[in-house]
Amino acid sequence: MAVFHRPGTLGEACALMAERGDAMVYGGGTAVQILEKQGVLFASDLVDISGIPGLANIEETSSGVRIGPMTTLRAVETSPLVRRVTPLAARVYGHVANPRVRNTASVGGNLAHGDYRLDPPTALLVLDATVELTSSGGTRTVPLREFFVDFQRTAVRPGEIITAVEIPRQDEAAGSWFAKLSSLSANDWPCASAAALVTGGRRFGRVARRIRLGLGAVAPTPVFTQVEVAADAGADEAVDAARQAAEPLIDPIPDVRGGVAFKRHLALVAVEEAVRLSWEERSDARGFFRDRRRRR
Ligand SMILES: Cc1cc2nc3c(=O)[nH]c(=O)nc-3n(C[C@H](O)[C@H](O)[C@H](O)COP(=O)(O)OP(=O)(O)OC[C@H]3O[C@@H](n4cnc5c(N)ncnc54)[C@H](O)[C@@H]3O)c2cc1C
Structure with a gap:
């Protein structure tokens, strides 16, 4: 003891x-x-x-x-x-x-x-x-x-x-989302998780937006990657670029929550959800008004 x-x-x-x-x-x-x-x-x-x-x-x-x-x-x-x-x-x-x-x-x-x-x-x-x-x-x-x-x-x-x-401090105009996918109960450890942050864009005179991605449960350690995508790209293009950037990092450990193929698939679903929602939040006109309200 x-x-x-x-x-x-x-x-x-x-x-x-x-x-x-x-x-x-x-x-x-x-x-x-x-x-x-x-x-x-x-x-x-x-x-x-x-x-x-x-x-x-x-x-x-x-x-x-x-x-x-x-x-x-x-x-x-x-x-x-x-x-x-x-x-x-x-x-x-x-x-x-x-x-x-x-x-x-x-x-x-x-x-x-x-x-x-x-x-x-x-x-x-x-x-x-x-x-x-x-x-x-x-x-x-x-x-x-x-x-x-x-x-x-x-x-x-x-x-x-x-x-x-x-x-x-998080850029006020950034889009962000966290997707957590569990295969047992909702409160359980994740089978795959992804946090995304989308920054940059036309508002700052930039032509590209940066997507940063943090992934959990999909490899022996939490992992990070980032990719730049044209600011006028659609959400599908952003998701494709992010999935391509994430794919080489995904190296799942099979356990009671799923085998390798299942976890690999779920990891990419988590990436898609996190990036799509962050990208849309960043592109959303309501985001602009929300930011203006915050600045007052
Ligand atoms: C039922 C259950 C479900 C869980 N599900 C999730 C989940 O979904 N997602 C998730 O992220 N986590 C989950 N956890 C894990 C939980 O987040 C960790 O148990 C918790 O964060 C550990 O924090 P603690 O303060 O209790 O650490 P402790 O139990 O006190 O310590 C954990 C380790 O950290 C070391 N340590 C503690 N504090 C310090 C310090 N300040 N400096 C250096 N070393 C330190 C200890 O020596 C030990 O090695 C779950 C845990 C349980 C019990």
């Missing part, structure tokens, strides 16, 4: 992580408790960071939002600040599991969990988010696009604690 610690400061937590060889951070505990019940938790010590002041804050910064690691997924989903500054992120956090899990699981624990099926990384990839990691040796920042290094392996090194996730 692991020894449980409840440090009151980040410095104490980092010292514990450095001193104890096999120490693990205890965030919301939703994953750690399952591992413990299954008898596969091999940590010598658990460092519960919920008592450290300031780690559950959501703050506006000059470039977007900064979210503390102990912020619950539900707090991100319902935050008026996150909904205003980065609506795609708020939407995706609202799709994780069910309210019971979202009320307990933390932003830091979700990313550190490193599962290839996680929902939030799909949006954080397209939004170009970064993760702040702190240890007794100092602080470093890792782009989300470099965070998932292999199957269930992240960039978090032994002794490090995720201390913030920073998400740049």
